[in-house]
Amino acid sequence: MEKQRAVPKGFMTIGEVAKKMNVTVRTLQHYDREGLLSPSSISEGGRRLYTDKDVIRLHQILSLKQLGFSLQDIKNRLIPLDTPDEVADVLAQQADEVRRKIEILSESLRELELLREEVLQMQEVDFKKYADIIVNLQMDNEYYWLIKHFDDQTLEHIRSRFDRESGTDFMNRFQKLQEEAIRLYIAKVPADSEQGQHFAEIYWKMITEFTGGDLSMLSKLVEIGKFEGTDPKWQEKQAMANEYVGQVLDVYFSRLGVNPFQEGDA
Known part of the structure; x- marks a missing residue:
């Protein structure tokens, strides 16, 4: 009875508010320390005392927190609005x-x-x-x-040659060149034409960039598209791209008087 008389009319203790709003006393203490919800009054004995207005504000805080707002958002942006x-x-x-x-x-x-x-x-x-x-x-x-x-050697080679940014850039350029090879194949652009040889030069530079001079990687690249269990549509597109790439590179290397694939096998 004495404890109840110690609480002025219209005020609630922290324990009463916690029970009423289904939160812990520790939560209310934390809100107070953060300056988010301070009690309206402090008793002579140092007890936190809350009013109905405080309960309404607590309800607001809990509702906004449920919506995903951080306590900092609620403190700095929402409550004052x-x-x-x-x-x-x-x-x-x-x-x-x-x-x-x-x-x-x-x-x-x-x-x-x-x-x-x-x-x-x-x-x-x-x-x-x-x-x-x-x-x-x-x-x-x-x-x-x-x-x-890919085998471990190929993957280690890729990891050593490319980071995330350069790898993304390389794959974007590779995909565009594959699409261009398919377009040229369908359009029946001659392999020995200026357009075909210009494509061959760009494609070979990309391959050289990937291999970094390691010609043993060439044979592994040739195997791409021959894996079992791959998507049939992808295999069909890859076959067209590879066929055209093979044609233009044959002409390209013949004119240069080299055969890097034989050198890689050697």
Whole structure:
């Protein structure tokens, strides 16, 4: 009875507020320390005392926290806002942030599901390859699935030659050249034409950039597109690209008087 009389009329103790709002006393103490929700009064004995207005503010804080706002957002931006338009504007900003998080989570889920498929197809535990697949998924490299077919030597070569930025740039250029090879093949552009040889020069420079002078990599590159279990449509496109690339490079090397593929085998 004496404890109840010690609390002035219209005030509640921290324990009463915690019970009323289904939070812990520690949470209310934390909000007080952070300057987010301070009690309206302190008793002579040093007890925190809250009013109904404090409870309304606590309800506001908990609601906004449920929507995904950080305590810093609530403290610095939301609580002081007075007009519906201002609150609506901040809520719109938070909605955009939630959508961004959903996109990130959706992408993470996609990567997990694709990686799981690759792991099952590999039929072995190889965390280096797992990491390479994840990186290529994050780079939006549509050829990520080829990684499981590469041997350790090829993968180590790629890791040593490219970082994430340069790897992304290389793959973008490679894909464009593959598409151009298919276009030239379908258009029946002669391999010995100026256009065909210009393409051969650019393509060979790209291959040289990839191999870094290691001619043993050439034979491994030739095998791309011959892997079993790959998508038939991809194989068909790759076959067209490879056929045209082979034609223009034959002419290109003949004019130069060299055969780098034989040198690589030697």
